[in-house]
Each structure stands twice: as C-alpha cells, then as structure tokens.
Amino acid sequence: MAPDSGGKGRGQGGDYDWDYLVQAERVHRDLYTDPDIFALEMRRIYGGSWVYLGHESEIPGPHDFVSRRLGLRPIVLIRGKDGEVRALFNRCTHRGATICRTEQGKAEFFTCAYHGWTFDSSGNCLSVPFAEAYGDKFDRREKDLGRALRVGNYRGFVFVSLNPAAPALIDYLAAARPLLDYWIDRAPTGKVIVRSAAQRYIVRCNWKLVYDNAGDGYHPPFSHQSLLTIGARLGGARDMTYFATGHPDDTGMYAQSLGNGHTFVDQRPEMHAVSAWRRQRLQPGREAYEDQLRRKIGAEAADPLLEIATGSGMNLNIFPNLLVIGNQIQVVEPLAVDRTQITWYGTTLADVPDEINTLRMRTQEDFPIFGEIDDSANFEACQVGMAVPEMEWIDFSRHAVTGKEIVSAGGVVTGPVTDDIHMRAYYRAWKELMSGDLKLVVGGGSRP
Amino acid sequence: MSATSLKRDPSRVSYYFDDPFYERMVRISKQLRAGPVGAEVDGATERAVARALYREARLIDDDRLEEWLGLFVPECAYWIPATLEAADPRRQVTIELHDRRRLEDRVVRLRTGTAASWAPPIRTRHSLSSLEIWKGDGECLLARANSIVQTFVLGHHRTLGGWCGYALLNLGGEWKIEIKQINLIDCDYGQENNSFCL
Numbered sequence: 001m002a003p004d005s006g007g008k009g010r011g012q013g014g015d016y017d018w019d020y021l022v023q024a025e026r027v028h029r030d031l032y033t034d035p036d037i038f039a040l041e042m043r044r045i046y047g048g049s050w051v052y053l054g055h056e057s058e059i060p061g062p063h064d065f066v067s068r069r070l071g072l073r074p075i076v077l078i079r080g081k082d083g084e085v086r087a088l089f090n091r092c093t094h095r096g097a098t099i100c101r102t103e104q105g106k107a108e109f110f111t112c113a114y115h116g117w118t119f120d121s122s123g124n125c126l127s128v129p130f131a132e133a134y135g136d137k138f139d140r141r142e143k144d145l146g147r148a149l150r151v152g153n154y155r156g157f158v159f160v161s162l163n164p165a166a167p168a169l170i171d172y173l174a175a176a177r178p179l180l181d182y183w184i185d186r187a188p189t190g191k192v193i194v195r196s197a198a199q200r201y202i203v204r205c206n207w208k209l210v211y212d213n214a215g216d217g218y219h220p221p222f223s224h225q226s227l228l229t230i231g232a233r234l235g236g237a238r239d240m241t242y243f244a245t246g247h248p249d250d251t252g253m254y255a256q257s258l259g260n261g262h263t264f265v266d267q268r269p270e271m272h273a274v275s276a277w278r279r280q281r282l283q284p285g286r287e288a289y290e291d292q293l294r295r296k297i298g299a300e301a302a303d304p305l306l307e308i309a310t311g312s313g314m315n316l317n318i319f320p321n322l323l324v325i326g327n328q329i330q331v332v333e334p335l336a337v338d339r340t341q342i343t344w345y346g347t348t349l350a351d352v353p354d355e356i357n358t359l360r361m362r363t364q365e366d367f368p369i370f371g372e373i374d375d376s377a378n379f380e381a382c383q384v385g386m387a388v389p390e391m392e393w394i395d396f397s398r399h400a401v402t403g404k405e406i407v408s409a410g411g412v413v414t415g416p417v418t419d420d421i422h423m424r425a426y427y428r429a430w431k432e433l434m435s436g437d438l439k440l441v442v443g444g445g446s447r448p
Numbered sequence: 449m450s451a452t453s454l455k456r457d458p459s460r461v462s463y464y465f466d467d468p469f470y471e472r473m474v475r476i477s478k479q480l481r482a483g484p485v486g487a488e489v490d491g492a493t494e495r496a497v498a499r500a501l502y503r504e505a506r507l508i509d510d511d512r513l514e515e516w517l518g519l520f521v522p523e524c525a526y527w528i529p530a531t532l533e534a535a536d537p538r539r540q541v542t543i544e545l546h547d548r549r550r551l552e553d554r555v556v557r558l559r560t561g562t563a564a565s566w567a568p569p570i571r572t573r574h575s576l577s578s579l580e581i582w583k584g585d586g587e588c589l590l591a592r593a594n595s596i597v598q599t600f601v602l603g604h605h606r607t608l609g610g611w612c613g614y615a616l617l618n619l620g621g622e623w624k625i626e627i628k629q630i631n632l633i634d635c636d637y638g639q640e641n642n643s644f645c646l
Contacts, residue, residue, distance in 0.1 A: 202638035346541035
C-alpha cells in the first residue's frame with residue numbers, strides 16, 4: 001500500500017525515509033495513519049524495547065495467569081510450578097490457534113481446543129494426540145510454546161523484550177527508576193497490589209495519540225475545563241486547578257526527559273505543596289472515611305495516610321506503553337493503526353487501614369470518568385483531522401528554542417511543564433528502534 | 449435548610465457513603481443477581497415501579513437529566529461494575545460508582561459546554577425488557593430488567609447490552625431509586641465514550 005504522503009516518506013525498495021518522517025520538532029502524519037508503519041511498530045517497538053506486560057501481584061500463585069498482548073502478539077503471562085513468571089506466546093505450535101481463551105485464571109495445563117495438543121504452565125509440550133503419524137523422528141520437545149527469552153521484573157513490574165541487544169531492564173529504565181521507586185514507596189511497606197479490576201477504554205485513534213498526551217502539560221486548562229468546572233462547583237481549589245489559575249509555566253511544575261524515551265510530568269510541587277488531601281476533588285465517602293479513620297487511629301496519625309489516598313501527582317511515562325499516573329497503572333495497547341485500548345489497573349496498598357484503600361478506589365475511578373473521556377474525544381478528533389494527506393506535520397516544538405531546558409547529571413533534561421520535551425524525547429527512541437538493525441528472538445518452552 | 453441539615457446534605461457532603469452503605473450495596477447486588485425469591489408485589493405496585501423505571505430511561509434519552517436526578521433518593525448510588533460478578537467496590541475500581549454528589553457532578557459536567565466528549569451530545573435510546581419486581585429487605589423493592597442502549601454520535605452507532613438492577617424506596621408515595629446497578633455484558637472489556645447516562 002502506497003503511503004499517503006505521496007511517497008515522500010518512503011525511500012527506494014519500500015523502506016521508509018525516517019529522517020524525513022521524524023524530524024527534531026515535528027513528525028509526519030503517516031506515523032499515525034499508515035497501516036504498514038503500524039505493522040512495523042508492532043514488531044519493532046513492541047518487540048525491540050522492554051514492554052510492560054503486568055504486575056506480579058496479579059499472578060501470585062503457581063499456574064496463575066493473565067492474558068496480555070505484546071503489540072499484537074497474544075501472550076499468556078503465567079507463573080510456573082517453579083514460581084518463575086514466563087511470557088508464553090498464546091499460539092499453538094501446530095496450526096497457530098490460541099491455546100488460552102480467557103482473560104485470567106489458574107491453569108496447570110493448556111489444551112488446544114483444535115487438535116488437543118497440550119502444554120504445561122511452563123510452555124512445555126506434554127502431549128500430541130496420535131503422534132506416531134508424524135514419524136519416528138518426531139520430538140514433541142520441539143513443539144514447546146514460544147516464549148519471551150527476556151522477562152524482567154522491577155519491584156513487581158514485569159516487562160518483556162524479544163531483543164537480545166536491548167540493555168538490562170534496570171538500565172533501560174534509566175532515570176525513570178528512582179521515580180518508579182518513589183511511586184511504589186508511597187505504600188508504607190512498598191507493596192502495591194494490582195488485583196482491583198480495571199477500567200478499559202477503546203479509543204478510535206492511533207496508540208501514539210494516547211502516548212503523546214501522557215506527557216503533555218499544555219492541554220489541561222483547555223481539554224479538562226469540564227473537570228475543572230465540576231471540581232470548583234462546591235468551592236475550594238480542587239485537583240488540577242493549578243493548571244488554570246495562570247500560566248502553567250509559572251508554577252513549580254515541570255516536564256522531564258529521563259532517557260530511553262521515558263518522561264515525567266511532575267504535578268507534585270502544586271498538588272502536594274500543602275496537602276493533596278485538602279485540595280482533592282470531593283470523592284464518594286470522603287467525609288465518612290476521613291471521620292472514621294481519625295476516630296480509629298487519631299486525628300494526627302491519619303494525616304499522612306490520607307495523603308496516600310490521593311493521587312501521586314506524577315505522570316511517569318515508561319516507553320512505549322506504561323503510564324504510571326496518579327495511583328493507577330495505565331497501559332496503552334495498540335489494536336490497529338486507528339484503534340487503541342487504554343487500560344487503567346486499580347491498585348491497593350498493603351499494610352494501610354482499610355479506609356485508605358476504599359478511598360483510593362473512588363479516587364482512581366475519577367479521572368478516567370471525568371478527564372480521560374474528554375482526552376479520548378480529542379484523540380479521536382486528531383485521528384479524523386489527520387486524514388488530510390496534504391497537511392503532513394504534527395508539531396511538537398514548544399520550548400524547543402526558548403532555552404529553558406536544563407540538562408543535569410545522567411542526561412536528565414528538565415523543562416517548563418508545557419514543554420513538548422516528552423514527544424521530542426520519545427520520538428528519538430522510536431526512530432532508533434524503527435530505523436536501526438534489529439533481530440528479534442523467540443525461545444521455546446522452559447527446557448534448555 | 450438548617451445549618452445541621454446542610455452539613456448532612458448528600459449533594460454537598462458524603463457521610464452516608466460509609467461501610468454500612470457499602471455492605472448494603474453488596475448485599476443488594478447479590479439479591480439482584482439471584483433474581484426474584486422474595487414475596488411478589490401487588491399489581492398496582494408493579495405498575496407504579498414499571499412506570500418509574502420507564503420514566504427514568506426516558507428522561508435520560510430526552511436529555512432531562514436534572515429531572516432524572518430527582519428520581520433518585522437523596523442518599524443513592526449509581527454503579528457500573530467493571531467485573532461480571534460485581535465484587536465489593538471497596539476493593540475494586542468500577543466503570544463508575546457515584547454517590548449523590550458525584551452523580552450530580554456527572555450531570556453538571558455535561559452542561560458545562562466544555563466537555564469534548566459531549567460535543568456533540570451523544571444521542572441515546574434505552575429499551576427495558578423482562579422486568580421483574582420483588583420485595584427486598586425492609587421497605588425496599590428490588591427490580592431487574594434487561595437493557596439495550598442504542599447510541600449515536602458523529603456517524604457512529606453503538607449498542608450496549610446488559611441488565612440493570614434497582615433498589616427502590618417509597619418516598620412520599622413515589623418509588624425512587626436508591627441503587628441503580630448497570631451490568632454491561634462487556635464490562636470487563638473496553639468501553640467507548642460512555643458520557644451519557646446508562
């Protein structure tokens with residue numbers, strides 16, 4: 001299929017001219033509309049980098065599994081009998097059917113519904129019915145399920161890469177790591193539990209429109225006016241109003257590039273300046289549980305706990321699909337060039353009074369219902385607008401030339417909160433993966 | 449309204465959304481799921497409840513949301529679970545769970561004129577069928593109905609299927625909704641723009 005740019009972005013032999021398509025302060029709209037580029041992304045970005053698949057607390061016991069996607073590849077993320085977490089390709093080694101067709105559960109074995117081939121929870125092929133017809137040399141061990149050879153676990157966050165040349169996960173996380181630590185350590189004993197269901201949305205847009213927005217400190221006073229209005233209707237300065245009281249760049253908030261395409265928008269300097277609990281939007285049961293907690297553990301002891309019932313004030317974006325936002329783990333799942341699922345996993349904390357987790361459930365629901373819904377409408381509007389092939393460019397030049405970015409140790413770059421540093425940073429990582437040499441490798445089963 | 453009652457006005461403060469209320473929601477949710485087991489209601493009551501529920505759906509579809517809010521008792525819940533077996537919402541996020549105050553937020557948001565998800569507004573039409581009404585605990589009535597919501601916006605049609613459960617209380621001779629639970633058949637899969645009231 002010919003690219004809509006009239007061929008300008010596509011070089012000889014069908015290769016893309018990445019230097020034309022991805023420039024310092026803008027990218028080509030084909031990146032959002034061309035199904036061939038999307039297909040390439042699903043292999044190279046969602047294979048070549050470290051992709052977040054799930055949290056180990058979702059599969060606490062042996063044989064517990066959840067169904068996930070690595071790009072478009074169906075994956076069963078499962079804990080084996082040996083306790084090890086594996087990412088198995090949900091694809092029968094025979095004719096390609098999925099061997100697991102439920103979203104989550106516990107399974108010692110998976111039997112393909114098509115011809116009955118059976119695999120254990122480590123991916124080993126256990127039996128092939130009437131195998132004598134495959135001849136004497138048939139070895140079912142060669143029919144083990146495909147599996148990601150690199151599974152990384154950072155404090156419960158499980159990532160997968162098919163790229164033998166990718167750096168170690170801990171190095172890949174770069175300067176995102178101490179921020180992820182901060183987020184996890186808001187739990188008094190550092191234990192975040194991801195077993196509280198999820199809010200899932202389908203948005204008719206390219207996945208990068210969701211990602212673009214994740215580090216965008218420019219849009220809140222405009223895109224989230226409806227949320228800011230309801231926040232203010234009963235008085236008081238509530239969540240996020242600090243974006244709309246003056247020029248956002250004059251606040252203490254900032255945007256950062258953290259390396260490897262990861263970025264950060266920090267709302268803490270405003271949201272948590274005095275007390276995020278005091279300024280939180282009025283959530284269901286707020287007064288009931290605040291009273292109950294103060295009675296239970298004492299008025300003063302309750303204060304720091306109520307603070308962790310509020311959002312973290314962080315937008316930590318780990319390229320390409322993990323958005324740690326507020327108290328949720330938000331995952332971007334591409335479905336097609338113009339179709340994306342956004343999943344917000346609810347989290348509870350270990351070792352806090354029940355009141356805190358109850359408040360957190362209602363807090364976590366709030367932004368997806370009242371904020372993300374308007375974002376999504378705008379993402380869909382972008383996708384519609386990008387249908388104009390003659391208008392090629394998507395701009396991300398804010399603060400590119402104002403000299404306000406500060407480079408610090410470790411390559412972290414800090415800019416004003418409305419800086420487009422997020423898009424500039426992640427598109428550098430994107431371009432490297434899309435244009436570089438890449439050899440993806442898949443293993444089989446758990447046997448050596 | 450006196451100072452004391454203003455302090456407890458559920459449109460402004462949320463004292464009633466406490467552990468006993470959550471426990472009641474969970475208990476009623478189980479009863480709704482199990483279906484009619486309690487005593488039947490008389491024909492006149494059945495007709496009155498049916499009228500109330502059809503009206504509730506109609507006010508949504510006709511964009512009379514301020515009147516729609518009046519069909520709920522002051523201390524109410526609007527609940528769209530995110531799992532097929534609605535679990536205790538104190539330990540699960542939901543697609544939506546609102547107390548009176550946040551339910552009013554939901555309506556006010558659509559009226560701001562600045563919600564991109566409501567520009568243009570989503571057209572809806574609810575169909576209720578297989579209505580069953582029975583007696584719950586105390587003075588409460590329970591009802592459930594299958595629900596199909598046809599929506600349309602910007603050339604895009606959707607059909608949302610599921611069933612609704614209701615707990616109703618009689619306030620001054622009128623049946624009002626205490627809890628509305630909307631159980632979507634795809635609640636654990638991706639939802640699109642559900643800005644409208646379900």
